Amino acid sequence: MQHFDHYQMWLLLSLIVPSFQQRGLPLSAPCNLTVNMGDSPCNENATMRYHFDSKTLTCLPFKYTGCGGNENNFEDSFSCSIRCIPVMDYHNCVANSPPVKRKDGSYICNSKAKCPAGSTCIKGFVIGLCCDDKAYEKYLANSKPDCGRKKVVKDTSVEYSMTLFGKTCEHQFCPEGAECYQGAFYAYCCQ
Template sequence: MRRALFGVLLLIGITLAVKEGPCTISQPAHKFKCTSSGYFEVVQCIDDYCTCVDPRDGTEARHTRTISKTTQPECGMCHKEIVKVLDKKGNWFPQCNHKSGEYNREQCLKDDFCFCVDPKTGRRINSEVKKSSDINCSPHSFNDGDATYKPKNNYQEESPIGSPVCKLPKALGKMCSAAPSIRYYFDTETFECLAFRYNGCGGNDNNFDTQSECWSSCKLADFFSCSGLRKSARDFKGEHINCYAQPDSTKTQKCPAGYECINGPFTGLCCDKKNQDVFSRNYSPTCRKGKPVKVSSDGVDMVLLGKSCDDQFCPKKAECHQLEHFAHCCI
């Protein structure tokens, strides 16, 4: 009887030892482990993998997800600092990268000052500036002309680009505790966001979780060109032929033989028909067996495309096929 009573009291004591907090009040779909203070433990193992989460709300830093439950994830120092702040009941938290748990390069002290830090360590690398001031914490040093793609050949157009980081080469990264995943990079040769298998760590900033994220970062909203940036037909003055259908048809110029009119938001370009046909075949491939693998991009199903089958971007059981410009997956 005494032993049973002792066991009940022990169980009650353990239950009371866990304070009420974000973790105990609102559990996500997966049962997360809580600290004695009621917050989320930074390392959580769910199903067949482990991952790091924000201790305040349990938001997963999805880039830390491991390949199995036997591998511990590498959690960012920012999440670890938050644990210390919570333990000390502090009122200022560092701003963390929600994907990796590392520090955001730009940190701000409430509404007053901002400064740049090393994302790995959180160490401050410049002096504070007023929050209303311009601050550039980018690790890259770019010139004004770096936001323009300047081809090294004579058949492509020089074109504006959303960010200089989009000109960085594709970087597969290195193997680490984080599980490999499919990412997207901006390919300047085709001016397209293409899939590749990212090894888990390292690489560069030309690395996006989704195709739409890549597009919004690298392609200007009103940008328009012939496929593959192929130069459009010019008139005798060396200017673009505008074949856009105007209300006054007399102002519409016709395309020369071998070219077709491709309409954009505000203009029409005379594009090489053979080049357009090749790219059309690459953008909308067919499979001898099965169907092309598609992914959702902003609610629209798009064919999953990579630059090369060597990029290993196809899902399991899918077969990769290479065409002239892109590779696609059949399943």
Template sequence: MFSLVLIVLFVSPALCQSGCTSELTFGKTCSQNKSTTKWYFDSKLSFCYPYQFLGCDEGTNSFESSDLCLESCKPADQFSCGGNTDADGVCFSPGDHGCKKGTDCVMGGTVGFCCNKKIQDEWNKEHSPKCSKGNVVQFKQWFGMTPLIGRNCNHKFCPTGSTCVQGKWTAHCC
């Protein structure tokens, strides 16, 4: 019994991680199931994004919710600069003067990173989107309502009646 518990403890995380690094599969249209919004882990940006699952032949990198995707694929202590770009140093508080010129201190869980200011500003703008007409579509997460941000408009994650707006790294719905 003890060895079975050890196998489950050590094999299960490995199985989750392999699914997280798999390519996104949209599935196939079928008569048994309707298409629905699911979530996948994008290893390039190291974050979970929505996509339209077509109904059948689901891939291993597919989750029912953003929260489940993040719990399965992104370590809680993992942090990166905007666009998953490399940090240029470590800092300990916003406005830390230890960061080089052209970088800002962006706080992670316990320590901050010196991130390229231009890239970080662009990233923050994409993650606080605005619409020229109408409102940004929001969805509910465990901490409250937040903008529905996807990786690419081709993933058809926006609800019917909304319009997808593509950015440099991500897309949002208006």
């Protein structure tokens, strides 16, 4: 059995996750709720939790105060994914970036229906989508962050080693002593 590294898994999920917003498919609660870090002040210990981000269609960490908040609040990335990312025959461009229209106005591509210059056909299970090359390049750069002499913080809540990505530094998901940096699509931590 082949094992995926974080980058391969992240890329795979980004390509096969259904594009609810582009296809008009509604997200159900709690996955359609915005992240809520909880009430402050709070007498509970703050913990790392995960929320479903409807813009990028991914489960991302945030620092939960321990009080209040909403139901878009999962103990780990896996629980969030199982609840909010159903298996469907749809896919999207990286980080749910919008597909590129072909001359005929469609986004669909295959071996005969080519994508316009500056875009690439990203194939799903049945169909392909024309996806912007620049968005893909930004995504690849964001997927492999460079911390210089420091180390990229890894997510230890999963069985395999993967970079700890968050939506934004405002979600305070980096561990104590780590610095947060905002990438094109996701934020990451260096320590």
